[in-house]
Amino acid sequence: MGLKGVSSSFLNALRQKSPFKRKQKKPAAQSLTNPTPTPSPKGDLFDGVLSQIKTYLPSTDVAQIREAFLFAEKAHTGQMRSSGDPYITHPVAVTEICAHWKLDPNALMAALLHDVIEDQDIKKSEIAERFNEDVADLVDGLTKLERINFASKAEQQAESFRKMLLATAKDVRVILVKLADRLHNMRTLDGVDATKARRVANETLEIYAPIANRLGLNNLVREFEDLAFAAYYPNRYRVLKKALENAHGTRRNLLGKITDNIRAALPAYGIEGKIASREKTLYSIHKKMKEQKKSFSDVLDIYGFRIIVNTLTECYIVLGVLHQLYRPVPGKFKDYIAIPKINGYQSLHTTLVGPYGTPIEFQIRTIHMDHIAEEGVASHWLYKSDDMTLSDLQKQTHRWLQSLLDIQSQTGDSSEFLDNVKVDLFPDSVYVLTPRGKIISLPRGATPIDFAYSIHTKIGTHAVSAIINGQAAPLKTTLVSGDTVEIITSDSATPNLQWLNYARTGKARSEIRHYLKTVNLQESILFGEKLLIQALKDLNITMPSRDDPLWAKLAKESGASSIDDILTDIGLGRRLASVVARRFVIDSPMIATSATDLDELNAAHSTQILIQGNEGQSVTLSRCCSPLPGDSLIAVVRPGYGLVVHTDDCPVALNQRKKEPERWVSVGWDDEPSKLLTTRLTITFDNEKGVLGKIAAQIAAADSNIVYLSMSDEASKIATLNITLQAENRKHLAQIIRSIRQVSQVRNIVRTKGF
Template sequence: MIAVDDLIGLVRSYNPKTDEALIRDAYAFACEMHAGQTRHSGEPYVSHPVAVAHVLAEQRLDDATIVTALLHDTIEDTKAGYAEVAERFGTEVADLVDGVTKLTNLQLSSTETQQAENFRKLFMAMSKDLRVILVKLADRLHNMRTIKAMRPDKQVKKARETMDIFAPLAGRMGMQWMREELEDLAFRVLNPEARASIIRRFLTLQKESGDIIDRITKDMRHELEKAGIEAEVLGRAKKPYSIWRKMQEKEMGFSRLSDIYGFRVITRSEADCYAVLGAIHRRWRAVPGRFKDYISQPKSNGYRSIHTTVSGRDGKRVEVQIRTRQMHDVAEAGVAAHWSYRDGVRAENPFAVDPAKWISSLTEQFDAEEDHDEFLEAVKLEMYADKVFCFTPKGDVVKLPRGATPIDFAYAIHTRIGNACVGAKVDGMRVPLWTRLKNGQSVEVITADGQTPQATWLEIATTGKAKAAIRRALRELDRDRYIKLGRELARSAFEHVGKKATDKALETAARNLRFKEADEILARLGSAELTASQVLNAVYPDLAPEQGEAIAQERAVIGLASDQSFERARCCRPLPGERIVGITFRGRGVVVHAIDCESLSAYEDQPDRWLDLHWHAGRHPAVYDVALDVTIGNDAGVLGRVCTLIGERKANISNLTFIDRKPDFYRLLVEVELRNAEQLHSLMSALAAESDVAAVERHREPVRAAASVQA
């Protein structure tokens, strides 16, 4: 573990005016609060927050961020509370620690609807203080660096979440080095064979052709010296994940992939950047279509650099990035450069973006999104897409994702202009609205009074903002017609299963699908944005018609070897739809447990017996037994009504055992055969709503009993 003096020494190296006493106090407080806690690896838990603080200190961040890193788990995992942290370290630190705690509690890899809502919370946390995200990213980076100590199933979950959310977020913030490391660490878990194969091919290539990087670096330095340009040249091979992604995108093998080397030229001035570009293009042939000037058109996170790709030695393509030292600092730190210190004062880097303006530009386009799927679509488009920069006729710059059309351009200027768009001119020439815009083009939007958005625009638009505005306008234009059509569709669907589409039923569907009112459900149903089965399923999930052939029990679980059989653990009786893990047994095959089963603790020291499993997607037959602990009123007909209610939910009662009989209540175990976890949830909700049912919960066997059966 890093000693407090070493941490303070690192901070003092870039900030001699650091509050040493504050950092020392935070270090001691973290040690005190986490005393007795250990990580999966067996190390003292406090080594983790100290390592996170070290990551942030390497980025030359301010004292408040370093202290927050040291304390970031105290409110969540120890007896310390917000008030104690605020009293001892100030409200600024306490607010930051509280923000990191709330972020940690977000399950970002959950279902689409929950994920959209959690992205909203993520952006809210970012808008209050972006340093919360910096601490969270450093926290995730250290967890990924030490992920091998975790269970295999948790490694996969964390790696997938890192690849889908945290790595793109780091890239969007301009922290490219962190994005690359997070991607590579996640790649190591998710596809270790592919990563190892790429590394082996690199080593073979190096043996065959020698150190290409060193040779090209010397060639570049020689050309710059001839041109009288003073600059630093750095070369490197691209990360395994970056190479693998290129292989997938271009559908070609490693041997045919050429641009696997990257070089950076760091100059003294902006003028030198363009001089370097000229010198390199004079010496090597530029690859068409691979030139980007982010100095004249910076990215929204402050990134500035010239990118070009040239054919170097032996025809090898190499990417060259050219930038000044100040541009390089922002390229390394991204939005975090705003807080960076140098020589005891906040670094006055003219290229560092204002975090408040950056997060405002990122979130403003999502504010109008009401639909969860649309919001999530907009977030992912914004986080993952590369940019193109186009001009208005007045010379203003409009930033759009690659592949954007004049429709996206019009809505980026103003929703009113987008709605009234009838055509566009690109560089003075009239073009179709589906034209893909390119960097540097001038776009003029042609509008007309009385024009309204067309449904075909949804296929043309690529930005979340444009799609949301078009959908909203189309709904408003045809709302009444769609509501009438939707009501008829709902009536037909409900009658098909013997129910009525009453106002109350539709209000319940709206609430479950998270819409404000029943008319919104009907309008979307009439416009084909929702299906009748989705609406029906929101009210009566077990009555909605099922599609497809049922999945046989013997092939219900994915992740087993061809010669392995499985059985469900009797302690937890997992159902399709629940997260599961397998434990191998000699002569018995694999026993499948729910991921939260307490019995699994008995196998924590035997990781080689664990298998990462999941249920086959699709329709399962109702053959999976589960026990329910039900307490009902002791009155005539109650048991019959409960059994009828279970039958209505298409669940078969396989056994019924009375546990306790009282003058006013019966307690019994009801064993039912179900299809999946969703049916279980629906059944328990229906039973809990019955007035004669006092309590209902899922019954699981005690841990000791389960362990004795499985040993």
């Protein structure tokens, strides 16, 4: 959704045009698992759809849909599918799938017309005039961007995908029609060559199946996965299918015995439940064999049972009955009723040891939960009635779709947007708690950064550290279900580039990138201008005005697009201010930043660069020595990091300066430096009861805040405390140290510099 963050296999898929519209003389394909047969090109082609929609739509709507069919049939006249069938068979089949979901008339008309703009040059305005604006908007959302010039095919396809997802955020029917479109294409993959079939199958597994899962369309997910498995690994598919068929006979008696036992036990509790046995899909068996390195004979839990009851209370009663009949497997119980999955799925899951020691999974749910579990967001149309509301599911779906718009508002290009959306398609979730007990659902692998941004953007932006289950933890800690998380914030804290390495949600990643591109960009421009003014002052000249022709010449020769680009590069250390300043004096090509140039130019640099410590990405206060206002400073220019500032006695800085002396400049503190910067202390003390609390109290009394702490030698009589805290300046730090010394057990306090 090459593009950064998107798998190479998906990009390869995007770079090629869909194979389903090319003329190839091959026999018509047969579906691998097709509960809704694909219509054949006969005179009664549309009769199957009509018979379905007449069961739930009035005759006036049916007449409109038939008119859309005639319009599409005429538009696609002469166009053939790769299988050799008339192309109209495809939109009709897509509409039949949508009719199975009982979608509304406008969605069905959009399904019939979904390719007429892209393939036949029909205008959106013509569809709006012939039918209505709603249908035209849906068709437009489903139409790829073919006629706009892009730098590459990959960029065009990524932008088309972004267009579809943003249309989905406004109207979920767009993605439902698109998923139906992809389902029919998957059912007819035999009509294309093996290479293209594998490409389309892989794209389905990476993108469309996760989207269907995110929307709760479990039936669709299973069919996507098995069809894709058959196309991508045809030999493995055939072998597994045969093995599963052979296993049916040997395990039929086992399933029958378990079914009889459950049916005999439930009436004693006044429960009438529907009991159905089921088997894992071939893809899920293959996936388990691959992940756990097992053979088919080692995968024991191929079969399972689903028990559907009438009420919520009966779900838990049935759970108790099952646990009396068979021994539960420890750690294999999940209550998705109390804590639903992020897509609205609710059910009780338990794995029991059945007869002959075979583990079997049971799913227990109500009729209402079963509707949502199988059809997800589509159940809104399938089962809506006066006594059944799916408000919770709709709200959850709306929140995710709305998050697409939030990500879009913070994202600059289609590849980045697609990258962030793919992150949010993780099928598994972890559930963590706020200090007040509110449950927050996050993707597997999420960190406190994701948690912070899920609460509020400001909390994420100013996050410093986290407290997980009462213990201090860094922001990159991986969260697990059940964790209670609290975020520690500071007004002076801001996002940095490293956060992207451990942010998992699309919202967190887009917000971080937005901050780095906008807020930090302005800070870098201002700081770059400040550095250039000081460098020009060393040469006894003033800053040229923005309309000075030298700026345009400088930008052209250095490959920059604007003055702000040049200033940003200076602020981030990608250009040296002294080199740029010299360019305004010497009328010659751009001076390269070689060691010789730097030696010559920095020799003239006598004016100190004044910093406040809150310049963002342009100025980094090194963590090895944590400089404070009042410290003597030196700084090194690092490309991409701007100025990295050290105390002038920092052992790390002194060592680095020997290797690259030309990159070091003189730095001083501004008259109004940033408040509450961090520094580190190492405290040695007698390890007696309550001492740690006394030290913390003295730090608080000195108007400071502890950011992080760790102890060593905890079991010995004398312990060492490594502590990171906030201080305004050296004077404030001295006050904090004096306050800590009032604790009688404290033996020594040292300000830590170097690693």
